[in-house]
Amino acid sequence: MEKNSRFGRQQQEQVWQNAEVDALYRLAAAGVRVPQPYNFVEGVLLMELVTDEQGNAAPRLNDLELGREQALEYHGLLIKEVVRMLCAGLVHGDLSEYNILVDASGPVIIDLPQAVDASANNNAARMLERDVDNLADYFGRFAPELLKTEYGKEIWKLYESGELTPQVALTGRFKANNKAADVGSIMREIDDARDEAIRRRYEHED
Ligand SMILES: Nc1ncnc2c1ncn2[C@@H]1O[C@H](COP(=O)(O)OP(=O)(O)OP(=O)(O)O)[C@@H](O)[C@H]1O
Ligand SMILES: [Mg+2]
Structure with a gap:
Protein backbone atom coordinates (compact mmCIF):
# COMPACT_ATOMS: atom_id res chain seq x y z
CA MET A 1 0.00 0.00 0.00
CA GLU A 2 2.58 2.47 1.18
CA LYS A 3 4.88 1.51 -1.62
CA ASN A 4 2.10 1.99 -4.11
CA SER A 5 1.16 5.39 -2.87
CA ARG A 6 4.77 6.49 -2.80
CA PHE A 7 5.16 5.23 -6.32
CA GLY A 8 2.00 7.07 -7.26
CA ARG A 9 3.30 10.25 -5.79
CA GLN A 10 6.62 9.88 -7.55
CA GLN A 11 4.84 9.32 -10.81
CA GLN A 12 2.73 12.37 -10.22
CA GLU A 13 5.78 14.46 -9.40
CA GLN A 14 7.48 13.22 -12.51
CA VAL A 15 4.57 14.22 -14.70
CA TRP A 16 4.46 17.59 -12.99
CA GLN A 17 8.19 18.20 -13.30
CA ASN A 18 8.27 16.91 -16.84
CA ALA A 19 5.63 19.45 -17.73
CA GLU A 20 7.99 22.13 -16.46
CA VAL A 21 11.02 20.71 -18.30
CA ASP A 22 8.93 20.43 -21.42
CA ALA A 23 7.75 24.02 -21.11
CA LEU A 24 11.31 25.27 -20.48
CA TYR A 25 12.61 23.63 -23.67
CA ARG A 26 9.67 24.69 -25.77
CA LEU A 27 9.89 28.27 -24.61
CA ALA A 57 20.51 34.93 -7.35
CA ALA A 58 18.70 37.52 -9.43
CA PRO A 59 16.00 39.63 -7.73
CA ARG A 60 12.35 39.01 -8.45
CA LEU A 61 10.55 41.75 -10.31
CA ASN A 62 8.60 42.32 -7.11
CA ASP A 63 11.82 43.30 -5.30
CA LEU A 64 12.54 46.20 -7.65
CA GLU A 65 11.49 49.80 -7.45
CA LEU A 66 10.87 50.92 -11.02
CA GLY A 67 10.68 54.28 -12.73
CA ARG A 68 7.90 54.92 -15.24
CA GLU A 69 10.10 54.47 -18.32
CA GLN A 70 11.58 51.23 -17.01
CA ALA A 71 8.11 49.91 -16.14
CA LEU A 72 6.84 50.67 -19.66
CA GLU A 73 9.89 49.01 -21.20
CA TYR A 74 9.61 45.83 -19.10
CA HIS A 75 5.87 45.68 -19.65
CA GLY A 76 6.38 45.86 -23.41
CA LEU A 77 9.09 43.19 -23.29
CA LEU A 78 6.94 40.85 -21.20
CA ILE A 79 3.88 41.27 -23.42
CA LYS A 80 6.12 40.19 -26.30
CA GLU A 81 7.23 37.19 -24.24
CA VAL A 82 3.60 36.25 -23.54
CA VAL A 83 2.91 36.45 -27.28
CA ARG A 84 5.94 34.26 -28.07
CA MET A 85 4.75 31.77 -25.47
CA LEU A 86 1.28 31.62 -26.96
CA CYS A 87 2.73 31.26 -30.47
CA ALA A 88 4.58 28.24 -29.02
CA GLY A 89 1.20 26.94 -27.76
CA LEU A 90 1.60 27.72 -24.05
CA VAL A 91 0.01 29.94 -21.42
CA HIS A 92 2.08 30.43 -18.23
CA GLY A 93 -0.92 30.34 -15.91
CA ASP A 94 0.77 31.89 -12.87
CA LEU A 95 2.58 34.88 -14.31
CA SER A 96 3.18 37.67 -11.83
CA GLU A 97 5.92 39.89 -10.40
CA TYR A 98 6.86 36.93 -8.16
CA ASN A 99 7.59 34.56 -11.04
CA ILE A 100 9.72 36.93 -13.08
CA LEU A 101 13.41 37.42 -12.26
CA VAL A 102 15.45 40.34 -13.53
CA ASP A 103 19.06 39.78 -14.54
CA ALA A 104 21.50 42.16 -16.24
CA SER A 105 19.74 41.63 -19.59
CA GLY A 106 16.19 42.08 -18.27
CA PRO A 107 13.23 39.89 -17.28
CA VAL A 108 13.42 36.08 -17.16
CA ILE A 109 10.22 34.06 -16.68
CA ILE A 110 10.27 31.19 -14.15
CA ASP A 111 7.95 28.76 -12.36
CA LEU A 112 6.31 26.89 -15.20
CA PRO A 113 4.99 23.54 -13.86
CA GLN A 114 1.41 24.68 -14.37
CA ALA A 115 1.85 26.07 -17.89
CA VAL A 116 -1.09 24.97 -20.02
CA ASP A 117 -1.49 23.91 -23.61
CA ALA A 118 -3.36 26.83 -25.14
CA SER A 119 -5.31 24.84 -27.70
CA ALA A 120 -6.30 21.96 -25.40
CA ASN A 121 -7.32 23.71 -22.20
CA ASN A 122 -10.74 25.28 -21.73
CA ASN A 123 -9.35 27.74 -19.23
CA ALA A 124 -6.50 28.93 -21.43
CA ALA A 125 -8.20 32.18 -22.50
CA ARG A 126 -9.06 33.09 -18.94
CA MET A 127 -5.57 32.20 -17.73
CA LEU A 128 -3.91 34.24 -20.44
CA GLU A 129 -6.06 37.22 -19.58
CA ARG A 130 -5.22 36.88 -15.91
CA ASP A 131 -1.48 36.63 -16.65
CA VAL A 132 -1.63 39.75 -18.79
CA ASP A 133 -3.80 41.61 -16.26
CA ASN A 134 -1.25 40.77 -13.55
CA LEU A 135 1.43 42.47 -15.64
CA ALA A 136 -0.73 45.55 -16.21
CA ASP A 137 -1.60 45.77 -12.51
CA TYR A 138 2.01 45.47 -11.41
CA PHE A 139 3.60 47.82 -13.94
CA GLY A 140 0.57 50.09 -13.66
CA ARG A 141 1.80 51.07 -10.19
CA PHE A 142 4.69 52.83 -11.88
CA ALA A 143 2.98 53.73 -15.15
CA PRO A 144 -0.77 54.13 -14.47
CA GLU A 145 -1.65 54.39 -18.17
CA LEU A 146 -1.10 50.62 -18.35
CA LEU A 147 -4.10 50.00 -16.09
CA LYS A 148 -6.50 50.76 -18.94
CA THR A 149 -4.89 48.40 -21.45
CA GLU A 150 -6.55 45.23 -22.71
CA TYR A 151 -3.68 43.28 -24.22
CA GLY A 152 -5.01 39.96 -22.93
CA LYS A 153 -8.28 40.06 -24.88
CA GLU A 154 -6.52 41.48 -27.93
CA ILE A 155 -3.85 38.74 -27.91
CA TRP A 156 -6.38 35.94 -27.43
CA LYS A 157 -8.58 37.19 -30.24
CA LEU A 158 -5.62 37.21 -32.64
CA TYR A 159 -4.57 33.76 -31.43
CA GLU A 160 -8.06 32.33 -31.97
CA SER A 161 -8.28 33.70 -35.48
CA GLY A 162 -4.83 32.36 -36.37
CA GLU A 163 -3.37 35.85 -36.77
CA LEU A 164 -0.98 35.88 -33.84
CA THR A 165 2.73 36.02 -34.71
CA PRO A 166 5.69 37.04 -32.53
CA GLN A 167 6.01 40.19 -34.67
CA VAL A 168 2.35 41.23 -34.43
CA ALA A 169 1.76 44.92 -33.63
CA LEU A 170 -0.55 45.31 -30.64
CA THR A 171 -2.57 48.33 -29.55
CA GLY A 172 -3.60 47.37 -26.01
CA ARG A 173 -7.17 48.14 -27.04
CA PHE A 174 -9.91 45.65 -27.67
CA LYS A 175 -13.07 46.24 -29.61
CA ALA A 176 -15.78 43.99 -28.27
CA ASN A 177 -17.92 42.48 -31.00
CA ASN A 178 -21.54 43.56 -31.09
CA LYS A 179 -23.02 40.46 -29.48
CA ALA A 180 -24.69 42.64 -26.86
CA ALA A 181 -26.40 44.67 -29.58
CA ASP A 182 -27.50 41.44 -31.27
CA VAL A 183 -29.01 40.22 -28.03
CA GLY A 184 -30.85 43.53 -27.76
CA SER A 185 -32.37 43.21 -31.19
CA ILE A 186 -33.35 39.58 -30.58
CA MET A 187 -35.04 40.63 -27.32
CA ARG A 188 -36.95 43.33 -29.19
CA GLU A 189 -38.11 40.78 -31.76
CA ILE A 190 -39.30 38.48 -29.00
CA ASP A 191 -41.15 41.35 -27.35
CA ASP A 192 -42.76 42.30 -30.65
CA ALA A 193 -43.83 38.71 -31.30
CA ARG A 194 -45.32 38.46 -27.81
CA ASP A 195 -47.19 41.76 -28.18
CA GLU A 196 -48.51 40.57 -31.50
CA ALA A 197 -49.68 37.27 -29.98
CA ILE A 198 -51.44 39.08 -27.12
CA ARG A 199 -53.09 41.49 -29.54
CA ARG A 200 -54.36 38.62 -31.64
CA ARG A 201 -55.74 36.83 -28.60
CA TYR A 202 -57.66 39.95 -27.56
CA GLU A 203 -58.98 40.36 -31.08
CA HIS A 204 -60.12 36.77 -30.95
CA GLU A 205 -61.91 37.22 -27.63
CA ASP A 206 -63.67 40.39 -28.76
N1 LIG B 1 16.50 29.74 -12.05
C1 LIG B 1 16.48 30.50 -10.96
N2 LIG B 1 17.49 31.36 -10.73
C2 LIG B 1 17.46 32.13 -9.63
N3 LIG B 1 16.48 32.12 -8.71
C3 LIG B 1 15.46 31.29 -8.87
C4 LIG B 1 15.39 30.44 -10.01
N4 LIG B 1 14.26 29.72 -9.91
C5 LIG B 1 13.65 30.10 -8.79
N5 LIG B 1 14.36 31.05 -8.15
C6 LIG B 1 13.99 31.71 -6.87
O1 LIG B 1 13.19 30.83 -6.10
C7 LIG B 1 11.87 31.36 -5.88
C8 LIG B 1 10.83 30.27 -5.99
O2 LIG B 1 10.89 29.70 -7.26
P1 LIG B 1 9.59 29.26 -8.05
O3 LIG B 1 8.69 30.43 -8.20
O4 LIG B 1 10.00 28.55 -9.28
O5 LIG B 1 9.00 28.16 -7.04
P2 LIG B 1 7.61 28.05 -6.31
O6 LIG B 1 7.60 26.68 -5.74
O7 LIG B 1 6.51 28.42 -7.19
O8 LIG B 1 7.71 29.09 -5.16
P3 LIG B 1 6.70 30.30 -4.94
O9 LIG B 1 5.53 29.71 -4.26
O10 LIG B 1 7.52 31.23 -4.08
O11 LIG B 1 6.38 30.88 -6.27
C9 LIG B 1 11.72 32.43 -6.95
O12 LIG B 1 10.84 33.45 -6.58
C10 LIG B 1 13.15 32.95 -7.11
O13 LIG B 1 13.43 33.92 -6.15
MG1 LIG C 1 6.86 30.99 -7.89
Whole structure:
Protein backbone atom coordinates (compact mmCIF):
# COMPACT_ATOMS: atom_id res chain seq x y z
CA MET A 1 0.00 0.00 0.00
CA GLU A 2 2.58 2.47 1.18
CA LYS A 3 4.88 1.51 -1.62
CA ASN A 4 2.10 1.99 -4.11
CA SER A 5 1.16 5.39 -2.87
CA ARG A 6 4.77 6.49 -2.80
CA PHE A 7 5.16 5.23 -6.32
CA GLY A 8 2.00 7.07 -7.26
CA ARG A 9 3.30 10.25 -5.79
CA GLN A 10 6.62 9.88 -7.55
CA GLN A 11 4.84 9.32 -10.81
CA GLN A 12 2.73 12.37 -10.22
CA GLU A 13 5.78 14.46 -9.40
CA GLN A 14 7.48 13.22 -12.51
CA VAL A 15 4.57 14.22 -14.70
CA TRP A 16 4.46 17.59 -12.99
CA GLN A 17 8.19 18.20 -13.30
CA ASN A 18 8.27 16.91 -16.84
CA ALA A 19 5.63 19.45 -17.73
CA GLU A 20 7.99 22.13 -16.46
CA VAL A 21 11.02 20.71 -18.30
CA ASP A 22 8.93 20.43 -21.42
CA ALA A 23 7.75 24.02 -21.11
CA LEU A 24 11.31 25.27 -20.48
CA TYR A 25 12.61 23.63 -23.67
CA ARG A 26 9.67 24.69 -25.77
CA LEU A 27 9.89 28.27 -24.61
CA ALA A 28 13.67 28.55 -25.03
CA ALA A 29 13.23 27.26 -28.58
CA ALA A 30 10.58 29.93 -29.17
CA GLY A 31 13.00 32.66 -28.02
CA VAL A 32 11.43 33.25 -24.58
CA ARG A 33 13.92 34.08 -21.81
CA VAL A 34 13.65 31.18 -19.32
CA PRO A 35 16.30 29.37 -17.23
CA GLN A 36 18.01 26.47 -18.95
CA PRO A 37 17.03 23.09 -17.46
CA TYR A 38 20.03 20.86 -16.60
CA ASN A 39 18.85 17.75 -14.88
CA PHE A 40 16.01 16.14 -13.04
CA VAL A 41 17.15 14.25 -9.92
CA GLU A 42 14.86 12.55 -7.41
CA GLY A 43 11.99 14.84 -8.08
CA VAL A 44 14.15 17.95 -8.14
CA LEU A 45 14.60 19.93 -11.30
CA LEU A 46 18.06 21.45 -11.59
CA MET A 47 18.27 24.51 -13.76
CA GLU A 48 20.45 27.46 -14.55
CA LEU A 49 20.73 29.95 -11.71
CA VAL A 50 19.63 33.34 -13.00
CA THR A 51 22.00 35.84 -11.43
CA ASP A 52 22.53 39.55 -11.00
CA GLU A 53 25.76 41.28 -12.03
CA GLN A 54 27.53 40.08 -8.85
CA GLY A 55 26.64 36.47 -9.49
CA ASN A 56 24.00 36.32 -6.74
CA ALA A 57 20.51 34.93 -7.35
CA ALA A 58 18.70 37.52 -9.43
CA PRO A 59 16.00 39.63 -7.73
CA ARG A 60 12.35 39.01 -8.45
CA LEU A 61 10.55 41.75 -10.31
CA ASN A 62 8.60 42.32 -7.11
CA ASP A 63 11.82 43.30 -5.30
CA LEU A 64 12.54 46.20 -7.65
CA GLU A 65 11.49 49.80 -7.45
CA LEU A 66 10.87 50.92 -11.02
CA GLY A 67 10.68 54.28 -12.73
CA ARG A 68 7.90 54.92 -15.24
CA GLU A 69 10.10 54.47 -18.32
CA GLN A 70 11.58 51.23 -17.01
CA ALA A 71 8.11 49.91 -16.14
CA LEU A 72 6.84 50.67 -19.66
CA GLU A 73 9.89 49.01 -21.20
CA TYR A 74 9.61 45.83 -19.10
CA HIS A 75 5.87 45.68 -19.65
CA GLY A 76 6.38 45.86 -23.41
CA LEU A 77 9.09 43.19 -23.29
CA LEU A 78 6.94 40.85 -21.20
CA ILE A 79 3.88 41.27 -23.42
CA LYS A 80 6.12 40.19 -26.30
CA GLU A 81 7.23 37.19 -24.24
CA VAL A 82 3.60 36.25 -23.54
CA VAL A 83 2.91 36.45 -27.28
CA ARG A 84 5.94 34.26 -28.07
CA MET A 85 4.75 31.77 -25.47
CA LEU A 86 1.28 31.62 -26.96
CA CYS A 87 2.73 31.26 -30.47
CA ALA A 88 4.58 28.24 -29.02
CA GLY A 89 1.20 26.94 -27.76
CA LEU A 90 1.60 27.72 -24.05
CA VAL A 91 0.01 29.94 -21.42
CA HIS A 92 2.08 30.43 -18.23
CA GLY A 93 -0.92 30.34 -15.91
CA ASP A 94 0.77 31.89 -12.87
CA LEU A 95 2.58 34.88 -14.31
CA SER A 96 3.18 37.67 -11.83
CA GLU A 97 5.92 39.89 -10.40
CA TYR A 98 6.86 36.93 -8.16
CA ASN A 99 7.59 34.56 -11.04
CA ILE A 100 9.72 36.93 -13.08
CA LEU A 101 13.41 37.42 -12.26
CA VAL A 102 15.45 40.34 -13.53
CA ASP A 103 19.06 39.78 -14.54
CA ALA A 104 21.50 42.16 -16.24
CA SER A 105 19.74 41.63 -19.59
CA GLY A 106 16.19 42.08 -18.27
CA PRO A 107 13.23 39.89 -17.28
CA VAL A 108 13.42 36.08 -17.16
CA ILE A 109 10.22 34.06 -16.68
CA ILE A 110 10.27 31.19 -14.15
CA ASP A 111 7.95 28.76 -12.36
CA LEU A 112 6.31 26.89 -15.20
CA PRO A 113 4.99 23.54 -13.86
CA GLN A 114 1.41 24.68 -14.37
CA ALA A 115 1.85 26.07 -17.89
CA VAL A 116 -1.09 24.97 -20.02
CA ASP A 117 -1.49 23.91 -23.61
CA ALA A 118 -3.36 26.83 -25.14
CA SER A 119 -5.31 24.84 -27.70
CA ALA A 120 -6.30 21.96 -25.40
CA ASN A 121 -7.32 23.71 -22.20
CA ASN A 122 -10.74 25.28 -21.73
CA ASN A 123 -9.35 27.74 -19.23
CA ALA A 124 -6.50 28.93 -21.43
CA ALA A 125 -8.20 32.18 -22.50
CA ARG A 126 -9.06 33.09 -18.94
CA MET A 127 -5.57 32.20 -17.73
CA LEU A 128 -3.91 34.24 -20.44
CA GLU A 129 -6.06 37.22 -19.58
CA ARG A 130 -5.22 36.88 -15.91
CA ASP A 131 -1.48 36.63 -16.65
CA VAL A 132 -1.63 39.75 -18.79
CA ASP A 133 -3.80 41.61 -16.26
CA ASN A 134 -1.25 40.77 -13.55
CA LEU A 135 1.43 42.47 -15.64
CA ALA A 136 -0.73 45.55 -16.21
CA ASP A 137 -1.60 45.77 -12.51
CA TYR A 138 2.01 45.47 -11.41
CA PHE A 139 3.60 47.82 -13.94
CA GLY A 140 0.57 50.09 -13.66
CA ARG A 141 1.80 51.07 -10.19
CA PHE A 142 4.69 52.83 -11.88
CA ALA A 143 2.98 53.73 -15.15
CA PRO A 144 -0.77 54.13 -14.47
CA GLU A 145 -1.65 54.39 -18.17
CA LEU A 146 -1.10 50.62 -18.35
CA LEU A 147 -4.10 50.00 -16.09
CA LYS A 148 -6.50 50.76 -18.94
CA THR A 149 -4.89 48.40 -21.45
CA GLU A 150 -6.55 45.23 -22.71
CA TYR A 151 -3.68 43.28 -24.22
CA GLY A 152 -5.01 39.96 -22.93
CA LYS A 153 -8.28 40.06 -24.88
CA GLU A 154 -6.52 41.48 -27.93
CA ILE A 155 -3.85 38.74 -27.91
CA TRP A 156 -6.38 35.94 -27.43
CA LYS A 157 -8.58 37.19 -30.24
CA LEU A 158 -5.62 37.21 -32.64
CA TYR A 159 -4.57 33.76 -31.43
CA GLU A 160 -8.06 32.33 -31.97
CA SER A 161 -8.28 33.70 -35.48
CA GLY A 162 -4.83 32.36 -36.37
CA GLU A 163 -3.37 35.85 -36.77
CA LEU A 164 -0.98 35.88 -33.84
CA THR A 165 2.73 36.02 -34.71
CA PRO A 166 5.69 37.04 -32.53
CA GLN A 167 6.01 40.19 -34.67
CA VAL A 168 2.35 41.23 -34.43
CA ALA A 169 1.76 44.92 -33.63
CA LEU A 170 -0.55 45.31 -30.64
CA THR A 171 -2.57 48.33 -29.55
CA GLY A 172 -3.60 47.37 -26.01
CA ARG A 173 -7.17 48.14 -27.04
CA PHE A 174 -9.91 45.65 -27.67
CA LYS A 175 -13.07 46.24 -29.61
CA ALA A 176 -15.78 43.99 -28.27
CA ASN A 177 -17.92 42.48 -31.00
CA ASN A 178 -21.54 43.56 -31.09
CA LYS A 179 -23.02 40.46 -29.48
CA ALA A 180 -24.69 42.64 -26.86
CA ALA A 181 -26.40 44.67 -29.58
CA ASP A 182 -27.50 41.44 -31.27
CA VAL A 183 -29.01 40.22 -28.03
CA GLY A 184 -30.85 43.53 -27.76
CA SER A 185 -32.37 43.21 -31.19
CA ILE A 186 -33.35 39.58 -30.58
CA MET A 187 -35.04 40.63 -27.32
CA ARG A 188 -36.95 43.33 -29.19
CA GLU A 189 -38.11 40.78 -31.76
CA ILE A 190 -39.30 38.48 -29.00
CA ASP A 191 -41.15 41.35 -27.35
CA ASP A 192 -42.76 42.30 -30.65
CA ALA A 193 -43.83 38.71 -31.30
CA ARG A 194 -45.32 38.46 -27.81
CA ASP A 195 -47.19 41.76 -28.18
CA GLU A 196 -48.51 40.57 -31.50
CA ALA A 197 -49.68 37.27 -29.98
CA ILE A 198 -51.44 39.08 -27.12
CA ARG A 199 -53.09 41.49 -29.54
CA ARG A 200 -54.36 38.62 -31.64
CA ARG A 201 -55.74 36.83 -28.60
CA TYR A 202 -57.66 39.95 -27.56
CA GLU A 203 -58.98 40.36 -31.08
CA HIS A 204 -60.12 36.77 -30.95
CA GLU A 205 -61.91 37.22 -27.63
CA ASP A 206 -63.67 40.39 -28.76
N1 LIG B 1 16.50 29.74 -12.05
C1 LIG B 1 16.48 30.50 -10.96
N2 LIG B 1 17.49 31.36 -10.73
C2 LIG B 1 17.46 32.13 -9.63
N3 LIG B 1 16.48 32.12 -8.71
C3 LIG B 1 15.46 31.29 -8.87
C4 LIG B 1 15.39 30.44 -10.01
N4 LIG B 1 14.26 29.72 -9.91
C5 LIG B 1 13.65 30.10 -8.79
N5 LIG B 1 14.36 31.05 -8.15
C6 LIG B 1 13.99 31.71 -6.87
O1 LIG B 1 13.19 30.83 -6.10
C7 LIG B 1 11.87 31.36 -5.88
C8 LIG B 1 10.83 30.27 -5.99
O2 LIG B 1 10.89 29.70 -7.26
P1 LIG B 1 9.59 29.26 -8.05
O3 LIG B 1 8.69 30.43 -8.20
O4 LIG B 1 10.00 28.55 -9.28
O5 LIG B 1 9.00 28.16 -7.04
P2 LIG B 1 7.61 28.05 -6.31
O6 LIG B 1 7.60 26.68 -5.74
O7 LIG B 1 6.51 28.42 -7.19
O8 LIG B 1 7.71 29.09 -5.16
P3 LIG B 1 6.70 30.30 -4.94
O9 LIG B 1 5.53 29.71 -4.26
O10 LIG B 1 7.52 31.23 -4.08
O11 LIG B 1 6.38 30.88 -6.27
C9 LIG B 1 11.72 32.43 -6.95
O12 LIG B 1 10.84 33.45 -6.58
C10 LIG B 1 13.15 32.95 -7.11
O13 LIG B 1 13.43 33.92 -6.15
MG1 LIG C 1 6.86 30.99 -7.89
